[in-house]
Amino acid sequence: MVPAVSTTTARACANIALVKYWGKRDARLNLPAAGSLSLTLAGLVTTTQVAFDAGLADDELVLDGKPAGAAELARTRAFLDLVRAAAGIATRARVISRNEFPTASGLASSASGYAALAVAAAGAAGLALDPRALSILARQGSGSAARSLFGGFVRMHAGRADDGSDGFAEPVASPLLDRVRMVIAIVGGGAPKSHGSRDAMDHTAQTSPLYRAWLELVPRDLAAAEAALATGDLTALGELAEGNALAMHASAIAARPAVIYWQPATLAALAEVRALRAAGHAAWATMDAGPHVKVLTSVDDAATVAGAMRSVPGVTEVSISAAGGPAAILAGGHAA
């Protein structure tokens, strides 16, 4: 029995995929067509409070201090419906969520957002779910969110089961964990992205002549990336990550009509990353559903890489992030 008001606050870090998720095998359950591999980042944090309140007539969502728009509220309501169904309750919830970085800019805010929401909503609803079950729940909000339940390097399974029960994420140990940094170069001041990842990946799957090649590539890149993680080979991991990101974008660019996330400053940043490598630095680029460039680098080279990114015209903000930890409850009930 959930009390009249039951509140839980949780935090989760965003993650950046080194082998990308781009395309689904089941839209209803939000199951990926292939696996993916990511690094959770300490510098990109979402904090979310969920209060199931018997006095509410409808769900409410406040995002970064402002009432959310209708589309975002509808998506959150659908997610809360999953939690309510699992908990056997009908109570509406007030959700207050804050990102410590620009929202909806291709900076993986849906990953940390739905991971924090899954943990907070399950806790407030009185559901005791383990991290794997929470990752399956978070996946249904946003595919990449399943990975943000865990810290460090994380693999996501596409799974085979029709019910999505094996479409979960789990951490991957690596001697690289303390040696890597991600330099995040914001292009275009963090303006909202041009195409949401959800629609853009479906459109790529339906229309891109390169989508089949993309799906064939991912398992090979995943196996090679996991081998690089196991042996601590940062160069091999970096080369794979950059090649995989470019292949994902190639498949999207070839969709009809094209999905192009890059801006001129994105290409200038990519050129700077190549120049850094030519000068002997550890630097490999990856991009998601937005114009920003994230550079995988080493602890030793992070300051040099960040300085070089700051000098790229059109890059408006640069930060350095270490690996982040798992999603966690900050206040309220039911730690997993």
Ligand code: PMV
């Ligand atoms: O979780 P979604 O639906 O926002 O999709 C994430 C897609 C990428 O960020 C481009 C790749 C990834 O694996 O995170």
